[in-house]
Amino acid sequence: MKYIEKLRNSGLRPTKQRLQICQVLFNSKKTFHFTINDLKKKIEKEININISLATIYNTVHAFENKGYLKQIPINSNQTYFDTNVSDHHHFYDLNEGRLIDLENSDVGPINIKKKINGKKIKSVEVLVKLEA
Amino acid sequence: MKYIEKLRNSGLRPTKQRLQICQVLFNSKKTFHFTINDLKKKIEKEININISLATIYNTVHAFENKGYLKQIPINSNQTYFDTNVSDHHHFYDLNEGRLIDLENSDVGPINIKKKINGKKIKSVEVLVKLEA
DNA sequence: GTCTACTTTATAATGATTCTAAAAAGGTGT
DNA sequence: ACACCTTTTTAGAATCATTATAAAGTAGAC
Known part of the structure; x- marks a missing residue:
């Protein structure tokens, strides 16, 4: 699986939940912007599964630290991320x-x-x- | 008082508390960056008075809407403002x-x-x- | 001064994010 | 496959900035 390396690079074990998060984040051709809540809903809709918020926060932050996701600097009550890391x-x-x-x-x-x-x-x- | 106009322009009555907030915000020669909590502490230190958080939020937001303060777009757990509106x-x-x-x-x-x-x-x- | 609408305030409510600790799963060695 | 230890997941609690509330105080017009 192509995401395993991404996870290991980020210091994370490739678990079922993390692979599912990867699929939603990195599988689409188009990049997109999201908040943690957006992502949770997207996962529920696309894979029809619930992943706890704590896990999603965890994984997203690890990817952000490794540069696989970018935070978008904007003042909002929620933090925005971007899968476009260019x-x-x-x-x-x-x-x-x-x-x-x-x-x-x-x-x-x-x-x-x-x-x-x-x-x-x-x-x-x-x-x-x-x-x- | 020079701040009365600023307040009226922002749709606010010039009350004692708001004039004190103005003094801390706009009286110094140097502009500065602050969070709401920074500002509360600065008011306590410089004027030795307590103004409730709700009032500070209120006033700062009115000034921001009017362009007398700027929000700084940055991802942080707190919102940063700037008295330099250039x-x-x-x-x-x-x-x-x-x-x-x-x-x-x-x-x-x-x-x-x-x-x-x-x-x-x-x-x-x-x-x-x-x-x- | 009186009146009315706007303000201030302490406190509660909200909502995003982080923490916690117990149950579950990964990974290694056998 | 099993045992073992560590990491992970999870639900729920805790935290913290911000916003809402509603009662008491104040400004401004008459």
Whole structure:
């Protein structure tokens, strides 16, 4: 199974639940944005199974730490994740509360001129808020 | 009092508590970042008074809606605000959990090439994550 | 000053996330 | 396959930021 390696890389044993989470997260052609609750519902709908919230939090956080998922920096009461881990950005539609991918090529190069001593840049994320 | 107009503009009556909040928020020369709890503590320290959390939330949200405060888009368990409402960006030091201003001139022009039908851009915010 | 609508406050409610500890399952060695 | 030990899953409790509530206080208009 192709997900076993992903799990082992993330320091997780390949259990039944984790493989099912992988299937929902990584099996579709299109990447997508989700909250933990979205993901729980998606799992219930697509695999018709219940996985406890604690397990989902666990697995998602492990993948995030390993870079298999990205957190989207946005102020919301819930944390948003993205299965698209390529270097890209987001529109956030304030009226509909919807996130839309914004490819790197849609933004152009971003040149951070200021440096902070002893620190290196880990990521540069652009959030473009939209309104009607 | 210079804050009365700010409050009235935000649809708020100038009460004693709100004027005190204004003093802590807008009286200092330097702008700063804060969470609601930071602000509560700052008020207690600087004016030696207790204002209930509900009042602080209320006032901060009214100012945010009016553009007198900005929310900083970052995933954290708490919401961060900025008294610097000019068009600018942020470093976020992952190791220390610290925010640092990044002036517009430190980033250079950002050109969003993709358009979404019927939506206009309200803001463009860049978050640069730093690590050791 | 009186009146009415808006405010403040303490406290309760909500909701996302994390913790806990007991039961279940994975993995290794036999 | 079995025993054993560790990791994992789970339901439910705990935590913590934020929001709602409703009673007592205050601002502003007359």
